[in-house]
Amino acid sequence: MNTPPPPHTAARRIRAAALASALCLLVSGCSVLGAAGDGPDAGGGADGGMKVTLVTHGGKGDAFWDLVRKGAEAAAAKDGVDLTYAGDADPAAQADLVRDAVRDGADGIAVTLAKPAAMRGPVAQAKAAGIPVVGLNSGIDAWRPTGLLEYFGQDESVAGRAVGDKLDGLKAKHALCVVHERGNVALEARCAGVRMAFGGETDNLYVDGTDPDAVTATIASRLRQDSSIDEVVTNGAQFALSAVEAVRRSGSRAKVATFDIDKDLVEAIRDGEVQFAVDQQPYLQGYLAVDALWLYRTNGNVSGGGTAPVLTGPAFVTRSNVSAVARFAAAGTR
Numbered sequence: 001m002n003t004p005p006p007p008h009t010a011a012r013r014i015r016a017a018a019l020a021s022a023l024c025l026l027v028s029g030c031s032v033l034g035a036a037g038d039g040p041d042a043g044g045g046a047d048g049g050m051k052v053t054l055v056t057h058g059g060k061g062d063a064f065w066d067l068v069r070k071g072a073e074a075a076a077a078k079d080g081v082d083l084t085y086a087g088d089a090d091p092a093a094q095a096d097l098v099r100d101a102v103r104d105g106a107d108g109i110a111v112t113l114a115k116p117a118a119m120r121g122p123v124a125q126a127k128a129a130g131i132p133v134v135g136l137n138s139g140i141d142a143w144r145p146t147g148l149l150e151y152f153g154q155d156e157s158v159a160g161r162a163v164g165d166k167l168d169g170l171k172a173k174h175a176l177c178v179v180h181e182r183g184n185v186a187l188e189a190r191c192a193g194v195r196m197a198f199g200g201e202t203d204n205l206y207v208d209g210t211d212p213d214a215v216t217a218t219i220a221s222r223l224r225q226d227s228s229i230d231e232v233v234t235n236g237a238q239f240a241l242s243a244v245e246a247v248r249r250s251g252s253r254a255k256v257a258t259f260d261i262d263k264d265l266v267e268a269i270r271d272g273e274v275q276f277a278v279d280q281q282p283y284l285q286g287y288l289a290v291d292a293l294w295l296y297r298t299n300g301n302v303s304g305g306g307t308a309p310v311l312t313g314p315a316f317v318t319r320s321n322v323s324a325v326a327r328f329a330a331a332g333t334r
Contacts, residue, residue: 040132040300049080050108052293053101054286056087057094057114057138057184059210063262064236064282068137070333071286072110079294089181089210091118098122101131108132108293110286113139114184116146123147132296136289137282138186140309149296150303152288154280154313156186159259160193162314163233163278164202170275172231172255173200178219180209180239187235190259194233203229212242219246223254234258237265237277244273261317263329269322279325280313283333288312 054072058065069085076083084106086097094111095118101109102125109126113119116139123146126133135143135151143151167175175198177191195202205222207215223229223246232243232254240258247254258265261277268274288303288310295301303310317325328334 040297049082050294050297051082051084051104051106052076052108052110052290053084053086053098053104053106054110054289055094055097055101056085056112057089057091058087058112059089060087062236063238063264064260067262067282067333068286071283071288072290073286074283075287075290075294079291081290081294083290091115095119095122099125102126102129106131107297108134110134110136110289110293111148112137113142113146113148114181114186116142116185120146132293134289134292136285137280138184140186141189142185143309144307149306150292151309152285152292152303152312153309154278155309155311156189157193157196159278159280159314160190160195161197162193162316163190163257163259164194164197164199166276166316167194167231167233167257168197168199170231170255172198174226174228175200175202175231175233176205176219176222176229176254177202178205178207178215178232178234178239178243180207180215180235182206190235191233201228207239209236209239212238215239216242216246216249219243220250223247223250223252227252230254232256236260237262240265240274240277241268244268261325261329261334263332266317266322266326266329266334269317269319270326272319276316276318278314279317279334281315281334284312 056065088094099122109131113135123133127147132149135148137153140153140155177194179187191204207218234240234243237260240256243256255275257275259278261279292303325334
């Protein structure tokens with residue numbers, strides 16, 4: 001004997017069926033509910049809810065990606081989405097995670113494009129399976145050629161140029177731009193933007209972002225070698241704190257600025273140890289990516305019209321305005 005489904009489950013199925021029927025009336029030739037395709041539909045996990053997978057290039061223990069994940073989880077909770085989060089800094093492994101999501105029958109996939117070439121094949125597989133894919137955080141110049149539906153993030157070149165202009169305003173002369181992941185298109189674009197706009201000299205310094213002690217030691221060594229460096233620009237909040245320590249160890253008089261913030265970085269700005277940070281709002285990126293997939297599946301919405309990115313930054317956080325974001329940072333959402 002079959003047990004009748006709970007009332008709320010039955011109601012959900014009725015609503016989903018009604019929506020699908022209404023869509024069929026609007027679409028010529030629609031004959032099979034739930035047929036494969038890249039158009040919007042209600043999606044469906046085992047309980048009738050959407051299944052969304054978020055795949056990033058973030059490594060374990062990185063506070064930045066914790067913020068992205070929290071935003072995604074908040075949107076999933078609001079929308080009744082079954083969310084799976086996965087991340088791997090290795091581009092081949094990240095690509096495999098996207099393929100896993102396709103095999104698992106995800107209703108939507110959100111992905112970062114730190115190494116765009118590695119994502120082209122998996123994204124094509126997702127599209128062939130009728131799974132919409134949106135981008136976030138990295139790959140603003142690659143999301144459309146890669147075939148993504150929407151993109152949420154910061155224009156890193158614009159952000160870098162804004163930092164360059166700010167350094168000019170601070171009368172800096174020689175900037176060291178610290179790249180913690182070689183080949184990451186977003187980080188490279190930031191430093192290129194700084195170099196483009198900054199009137200002084202800009203050098204890139206490549207460090208191993210997986211080894212905090214090595215990051216500090218490498219920056220300190222470079223500062224000892226070149227006393228003309230008066231500004232260290234890092235590409236992550238934790239690396240800014242490493243740079244602060246490196247300045248102390250080396251006896252340098254260089255100032256520190258950074259892209260991205262977290263609660264510890266907020267305190268460093270308050271204390272005057274870091275001049276400013278560029279906030280791209282990672283929580284918002286995660287939230288918008290998941291919510292966008294839900295809106296597309298349930299209502300056919302496409303943010304930016306599918307042609308323009310939705311920008312989440314840049315915004316400058318300085319000692320003069322840090323109190324405005326401090327309580328949100330303390331709560332782990334900024």
